[in-house]
Amino acid sequence: MGHTVATSGAAERQGIVHRLDVGTTGLMVVAKSENAYSSLKRAFKAREVEKIYHAVVQGHPDPLRGTVDAPIDRHPGSDYKWAVVSGGRDSITHYDTLEAFRGASLLEIRLETGRTHQIRVHMAALRHPCVGDLTYGADPTLAQRLGLTRQWLHASALAFTHPGTDEWVRFSSPYPDDLAQALEQLRGG
Numbered sequence: 001m002g003h004t005v006a007t008s009g010a011a012e013r014q015g016i017v018h019r020l021d022v023g024t025t026g027l028m029v030v031a032k033s034e035n036a037y038s039s040l041k042r043a044f045k046a047r048e049v050e051k052i053y054h055a056v057v058q059g060h061p062d063p064l065r066g067t068v069d070a071p072i073d074r075h076p077g078s079d080y081k082w083a084v085v086s087g088g089r090d091s092i093t094h095y096d097t098l099e100a101f102r103g104a105s106l107l108e109i110r111l112e113t114g115r116t117h118q119i120r121v122h123m124a125a126l127r128h129p130c131v132g133d134l135t136y137g138a139d140p141t142l143a144q145r146l147g148l149t150r151q152w153l154h155a156s157a158l159a160f161t162h163p164g165t166d167e168w169v170r171f172s173s174p175y176p177d178d179l180a181q182a183l184e185q186l187r188g189g
Helices: 034-045 118-125 140-146 177-188
Strands: 050-058 065-069 072-074 082-084 092-101 104-111 153-161 168-172
Touching: 034 153, 050 118, 050 177, 072 118, 082 118, 092 118, 092 177, 104 118, 104 177, 140 177
Parallel strands: none
Antiparallel strands: 050 104, 050 153, 065 092, 072 082, 092 104, 153 168
16 A cells, blocks of 8 residues: 555564454554654553543443453463453553443443453453453343444554654544444444
């Protein structure tokens, strides 16, 4: 497409500064230069990036706003899953309920750390898995009723210091059609 990206990183994801889980939509950071890649990787590692996600979870978290501070590591009984595990890597997720529906809630989630499947694991640990996330215990009938074939999880905003200008920049992303339609169904009844 005429754009160059940094060659740093694994061959299959050169220039990609951070990843999203399969089935998660929204914003990602791709560096155009080696300098930008290194600078942004450092910012993510130093927790200097604001990462905001929206998720629709089953039920209503109690309290409606809170922090999950629970270590995450490989699931002891499954190669493809992660879990809250004693001795795992520090993982901190802040959540706030934006809307409550019958049987589900729309949450704004701010990540302090960025572990694989972090939001999905923490919400499942609270017994409020992301709607449609069958890997982490979501109700398949609710997902089917809403027409979801994946978890309702969207990287809605990212903010960081631009590596070229040193300005604080913020980007946002609207919900894709399938998530927007599922949300409208929940709002309607």
